[in-house]
Amino acid sequence: MSLRAKKKQETKKRIFEVSGKLFKEKGFDNTTVDEITKEAGIAKGTFFNYFPTKESLLFYFREQKEELIFDILEFHIASDIPARNKIKDFLVLLAENYEQDKELMRLLFFEHKRILMTSRTSDDGKKKKHNYKRMISILCAFLKEGMENNEIKGNIDLKIASETLHAIYFHSLMIWLHSDMDYSFSGDISSKIDIIFEGIGV
Amino acid sequence: MSLRAKKKQETKKRIFEVSGKLFKEKGFDNTTVDEITKEAGIAKGTFFNYFPTKESLLFYFREQKEELIFDILEFHIASDIPARNKIKDFLVLLAENYEQDKELMRLLFFEHKRILMTSRTSDDGKKKKHNYKRMISILCAFLKEGMENNEIKGNIDLKIASETLHAIYFHSLMIWLHSDMDYSFSGDISSKIDIIFEGIGV
DNA sequence: TCTTAAATATGACTGCGGTCATTTATGACC
């Protein structure tokens, strides 16, 4: 790796770390880009060579957090249980992870405008799969196994079913983040997964 | 109504109209609060007596648009058809309404930070039901009728089922808004409603 | 090592959203 590339990588990391520290200390709104760059030992303009906006940092924070938990969860779901339980375990564990810091999650989900879902190309050229697509893949794999074990109807479109599962997960999360009440939304998700498995029609 | 109240109402309406016109003409980002107030014949500070931020206008635009379509839809769904069809008709018509102007919908959903879902008290003191709750009520009513006609299992929690339906509607909308592809998402919703009615489990 | 082009860093500057102390208009009461 060239000197240039190394410096670039280090600067980006430094901005990331410093801003994370300052956001924790004083909150997102009370931290200025000036402060971040001062503390990181770079000029203000340099910040915008690395991140298009101050808000965009939140998007990267969230992405990083999600990647971390996905890495953990993906390989820690028991393989010898029915698909429905796998899916429940996965989404409930995800929910419980989020429940640990509601204020942080609100910041990461609400304080930037677009909830980005499109894939992007990272700096090192490797095409990164966006977390939404990754999550759909994981759910789809669970469903596929379930179908092979005759736990799931054979005529179901797995992509549509995965999206439906993601929909109820995402919706529960949004409602929870908006709510001032202090309830656990993992239980909420669990009962909705049952609905999707059993259907509401007679 | 007092002179004061009348003036207030007129000013609010004027800001609303002028900003709507300017946003259409030049886009949201290219319209400044200065321009809006100049055109509305008021001082800049006055704007913030009526709307907390420039962004918040978008929230009110969306709310107004939703109220309008809900008013129309709520009373135009045939009553002599099965619950599943009522729900499909309702959500598909809603989707088709949104499909008419994707760019506008993106603006209304993405350009302000929080997707507000909490209810609020309007100026005239009447407690207004937020559109999310209104939608849940409508879906719940459909489901209740369906349950009475034995189209829906008797042991289903209607609130949870309504929320699940809203989840798939909202999710389909989000995916569509994020997508650059030019597809219709009303069909998407329809097949997901089927999943919720029939279930994916064997 | 010298030259040159391209990548990156810089910070003064700009534009705009939002604030607030002050002024003006309204309504209530006599």
Place this chain on the structure above:
DNA sequence: GGTCATAAATGACCGCAGTCATATTTAAGA
């Protein structure tokens, strides 16, 4: 109409995100 209290309007002002012309650093080729 005159007096006072309160609501609303005002616009100078401020802070900060984001820009951009210029300066500096790196890489590559001779």
